[in-house]
Amino acid sequence: MPLTKPNIPLVDIRTLSEHKEDVFLISRFGSYLAKHQNLHLAHRHSFYHLVFFTKGAGFHTIDFTRFETKPYQIYFMIPGQVHSWSFEGEIDGYVVNFSPAFFQSFLLRPDYLDSFPFFNNIVQDSVINLESPLNEKIKGLFEEIILHDSQKEVFQNDIIRALLLQIFILIDQNHFASKPQTIPQYNYALLKNFQKLIEKNYTNLKLPMEYADLLYITPNHLNALCKEHLGIQAGEVIRNRIILEAKRLLINQQTSISEIAYFLNFKDNSYFSKFFKKQVGITPEEFRKKTH
Template identity: 35%
Template sequence: MPKQNVQHFDFLRNKYGTELLLDVGRMESLQNFVLSDTPHVLSFYDIMFLERGSGTFSLDGVAYPLEPGRILFTSPGQVRQWKTESEVAGYTLFFEEGFITTFFNDPLFLSRFQFFNNASSPSGVLAPAADFEQHLQTVQALEQEFKQLQNDSPHMLRALLYQLLIRLNRLYAQQHGTNSDTEGNHTIYTFRKLLEQHYMQKHQVQEYAELLHITPAHLNSITQRYFGATASTLIRNRLILEAKRQLLYSPKTVAEIAYSLNFSDTANFNRFFRSQLGQSPQSYRNEHIK
């Protein structure tokens, strides 16, 4: 039985004297930056720009190679783990959702970016040298603003962050074949937000279609167009992701996990898990804990 040894880290809100829900710095020297081989979870968003390093960075059990030019994205609640083979250097930019959403008055704002919603997609990009340098210049402009904080600095920081997120979203969409349009379809981003809120209780496309006041066929059509997958596939992927997290990082029994995910019984959960991964939940746990 695995031990519940995932560390949790919250945002240091008053580092600059007043509550400013954004920070930036160099990974190798920033105090409290988590570069640990122990599984850990952040309560905030994080974007990392690697200039040096080798090894792997795992996110929810999927390992990504560390190499210069790689940009990694993580969202609150995702389980992270580093296995470094040489010194990791570069920039980290991290923020809480409130820093963005209260300013733009858009509760769906961060749901619009592919790289923060990657339950079934890669979690990073390998940027060409010119693109990587352009992104670093923006990050360094953010860093410079922190060195000379003024009353209007939050506005400048948000403007720079907004520009950076749009550029990164375009690069991510280009590399992974997703849709970079963050404005075109309000319904699709509402579905993504609803899925994150209700996936543990609602498993059927019909349930989300009713919340959105559209037909299941229409919901499947727009998710296929924007994400290259049906709504049912996205729901299954989110359930599997949570099941994996609980199997690997919690002491719950398989029966307890089935109950927490609102399956009618353990046998039903076992069938679902096996249909997606080709093995039982207990076999998956045993294999990965080894």
């Protein structure tokens, strides 16, 4: 049977909560691990997922990039990313899950979270080591969120949203604000729209000219933008997203290479395998063996 949708186990926030209508969850990470032990296996979320470690060691893998876990390290994950972990010793910290809808009624700009680099689907920007005194400040804000989450009070969710935004802004100011912002606003908007279009259409549209048409610019203009601000051409941006999804799907041993090729809209298994090997350096079969 053809594969019609990604088949990595998808965890919904409501399955993790005692209250099925919840769109927000916070927990101490030690308690969260004890309650959801199966979540160490590769899976993806339908929600935003934050983990702030205060104790422990091991490894955490996000979209096939492996990070060594250490105290005062914070992870930001967006819906759809695949991750798994392997921890050692006593682990503690905080975990926050919230649905995409959690901030939509609170902020006038629906893309507000996208303005933070750690929510931009760039894995290297989503894992941050916090140093003193910022780490204690962030820890205190997580404690405040836990306190307000345990109380039934007026504007409870708005207080929690404001505290979360304070965490986001503090980390952005301390880790990203010093980096020079060289992309003009118009070019930045074009690149963001290009990336959003890829996210929606990567299984069907694979050529830069197809995206350039949707953006009402020329393929040369799109290539120049990507080369200048991302360091790679538009075609490579598209191919990177296709390869990422292929890797995500290859984790599941029950799905055949032919089914994955069909889902990603390749004309046959052979063409997909050649494309994958050219980009990754190994065949899909070799990648699958390597990740198990």
